[in-house]
Amino acid sequence: MANTGMLVSMKPTSVDHSGTSASVNNNGGVDFSAVTSLSLNGVFTSDYDNYLMVINAIKDVTGNVTLGTRLSVGGVEDSTANSYIMQSLIVSGTSYTNGNRTTENTWNTRSPVIANAGWNGLTYHIYGPYLTQPTAIRAVTGIATSGAYIADAAGTHNQSTSYDGLSFTIASSITGSVHVFGYRE
Amino acid sequence: MVALGSTLIDTAKFGSNDVTAFYLGSNEAWTAGEPAELIKPTSIANSGGSATLGTNGQVTFSGVTSLSLNECFTADFDNYVMTFNAKASANEYIRFRMRSSGTDDSGSNYTHQYLLAGSTTIAGARSTGASNGTIGIFGGNASPSANTFYIYGPALAQPTASRGVSISTVSTIRIDDFASTHSLSTSYDGITFFPDANNITGSVAVYGVRS
Numbered sequence: 001m002a003n004t005g006m007l008v009s010m011k012p013t014s015v016d017h018s019g020t021s022a023s024v025n026n027n028g029g030v031d032f033s034a035v036t037s038l039s040l041n042g043v044f045t046s047d048y049d050n051y052l053m054v055i056n057a058i059k060d061v062t063g064n065v066t067l068g069t070r071l072s073v074g075g076v077e078d079s080t081a082n083s084y085i086m087q088s089l090i091v092s093g094t095s096y097t098n099g100n101r102t103t104e105n106t107w108n109t110r111s112p113v114i115a116n117a118g119w120n121g122l123t124y125h126i127y128g129p130y131l132t133q134p135t136a137i138r139a140v141t142g143i144a145t146s147g148a149y150i151a152d153a154a155g156t157h158n159q160s161t162s163y164d165g166l167s168f169t170i171a172s173s174i175t176g177s178v179h180v181f182g183y184r185e
Numbered sequence: 186m187v188a189l190g191s192t193l194i195d196t197a198k199f200g201s202n203d204v205t206a207f208y209l210g211s212n213e214a215w216t217a218g219e220p221a222e223l224i225k226p227t228s229i230a231n232s233g234g235s236a237t238l239g240t241n242g243q244v245t246f247s248g249v250t251s252l253s254l255n256e257c258f259t260a261d262f263d264n265y266v267m268t269f270n271a272k273a274s275a276n277e278y279i280r281f282r283m284r285s286s287g288t289d290d291s292g293s294n295y296t297h298q299y300l301l302a303g304s305t306t307i308a309g310a311r312s313t314g315a316s317n318g319t320i321g322i323f324g325g326n327a328s329p330s331a332n333t334f335y336i337y338g339p340a341l342a343q344p345t346a347s348r349g350v351s352i353s354t355v356s357t358i359r360i361d362d363f364a365s366t367h368s369l370s371t372s373y374d375g376i377t378f379f380p381d382a383n384n385i386t387g388s389v390a391v392y393g394v395r396s
Contacts, residue, residue, distance in 0.1 A: 027396060028220065029396045054337075056263060056346075091309040093309060094310055094311075095309065118346065119343050140348055141348060142346040144344065144346060146313075147313045147366055148297050148298035150298055150309075
């Protein structure tokens with residue numbers, strides 16, 4: 001069958017995790033339970049420049065936890081110092097002053113987060129991770145903290161390296177699903 | 186939809202059971218369909234004006250005060266993206282309610298968080314214990330507003346999260362985004378959206394995204 005839709009499922013070639021379980025499902029997504037780290041290998045290829053990643057997840061114990069993220073190649077994370085820059089946008093009630101910008105060895109600022117207050121939805125737009133150029137990402141979220149909460153982020157990575165995967169490092173375990181899609185060109 | 190060779194098959198059965206995926210070997214799915222598909226509701230219902238369900242699933246509406254999409258959420262997809270291109274007869278918040286078997290949930294089970302960016306103004310507000318969530322605000326001028334509405338797990342028996350990302354034509358151009366949650370662990374197969382007052386005209390399409 002000729003695939004003609006806008007999105008292409010990027011089934012990981014392998015998945016690594018710390019915690020209870022993580023496995024690739026028949027659709028090409030990954031279902032995970034109580035993980036504190038999760039690596040999706042082989043989800044970025046030369047076939048596609050830009051990607052969409054959809055996460056539906058919940059933190060396993062009380063509170064919020066940020067979703068630290070790194071790019072990887074061949075299963076090895078890029079931990080170059082000061083290479084990941086991320087701007088957070090948090091809107092909670094009438095407060096929108098908790099934004100923050102960080103420059104670290106991972107995308108790791110105050111957002112996006114996974115909350116225990118309910119199930120959370122996060123959609124990431126990822127631009128050019130496989131290209132030998134800096135990568136940009138944007139996370140758009142609906143978070144269950146305090147009922148409803150916006151915890152978006154925009155990030156850049158300054159290395160002109162081709163990456164084929166990404167990894168999440170989480171300070172507390174989360175459960176849910178994640179699926180990476182390529183935008184057909 | 187699945188494929189057998191180069192032929193698309195709408196329904197495949199093994200005995201009396203629907204087949205949702207074919208397998209080669211022990212664990213490789215041949216295909217489970219497109220990773221994202223335009224969903225066609227089984228039916229629609231509207232109050233005021235008129236609404237039409239298109240052949241491929243897009244719904245166009247004119248002058249409606251509410252529009253319900255029935256059975257647009259199924260077990261085939263966990264997450265969905267809805268796209269709106271619409272305007273209101275006057276600037277209006279556009280609300281939504283989860284719907285099951287043709288009945289809306291109007292209980293106090295919704296929370297919504299607002300983010301406004303208009304010119305030099307940025308503002309936020311949260312409503313809890315509400316009887317609806319919010320998609321966005323449609324402007325009442327000639328230019329239609331556009332809204333992409335992400336909704337996560339509505340057909341799963343778990344609380345639902347959503348996010349509306351907008352290009353609002355209120356005050357010419359504005360950002361009027363909303364994050365909403367629905368707290369019940371109930372599976373819903375449809376959704377109703379409506380303006381606070383007045384009526385809306387435009388189109389909406391629902392896309393399922395496989396997990």
